Amino acid sequence: MDIDRRQFVLGALAASCAAVEPAGAEHAAPVFIGDMHSHLFFFGNNTPAKKPLGRSMAAGNATLVAWSLVGDVPWLRITGKGIKQKGQPRRGEAIAWFEDDLARIKQHIADENLKLALTPADVDKALAGEPHVVLTVEGATFVEDNTAPLAHAYELGVRSVQLVHYIENPLGDFQTEAPQYDGLTDLGRQVIEECNRLGMLVDLAHCTDIAARQALEVATQPLVWSHSSVTRTRQPNWKMPVWQARQLSLATAKLIAEKGGVVGVWPMRADVGATPESYAQRVWELGEWLGDDHVAFGTDMNAISRPAIASYADLQKVVRYWQKAGFPGESIHKLAIGNFARVLKTAMSARQA
């Protein structure tokens, strides 16, 4: 099966800012960049041909980038109120879409001479400056009604699984529609246990607050919330504007941190402001709330309209902002790449298969 990609392109929100890659961004001692959540094949007009991943990563010294396959694209549409479900996959369609899109993603990675991060040793190489891509899936729709497809995904190179996204799936509730399961389902819990056993990092982004808390009870390994932000004042719910519905409560973010996990901050302009500097402030602030071991970048690259961070070169501006502000180099390293690397290695190392 296939989708009409042109329709998505035409229907996309306003085009993202063109990446502006400043010339001559030399660094005496480079700070390498990790990104817990990015896209290349999703909505918008940033096609691989226009924006090849190797060049994007090199322009900002990004060496550990999670490329997220969107597991429910064929069943989504963009509306004035955000992304909504337009249909339900028939049996076999979600795994077919997953395999098809994953093949295209891996082809682009191979064309770009980039390597996959498959083992803790690969993550160490990324930390040392060799670019690696982590294959992740946003919305585990492909599992359908049992956990067996997860081992298949692992064999294909996937190392992180985000439980839910924008369509109904049998794992649990997501943030932007009325909840129907009061959190996770039994299958959702089994998926977490199986990911832990296989050595795949579980990503709670898009889960409702209750689902996230239930996941933390089940998981034997640290979890991530790869992209959005944390609110101290609101209790996010599905009736709010999308970016507010998508936030994480501070109390739940702290539970993720207590379990050794990491929260990624997105560059959503309505939320974090319009510039790399305002984003830098928000990321640093979250580090103060949760501790500097528990925060990372989660750019949602190529899926956010007019983001504060439009390229990995922009994330180097964030690093320079922190350096100029006099923040400790060790903390900068943790936020820039170290925390993502640590939590990914922990999940991979727990493999019992």
Ligand SMILES: [Zn+2]
């Ligand atoms: Zn997302």
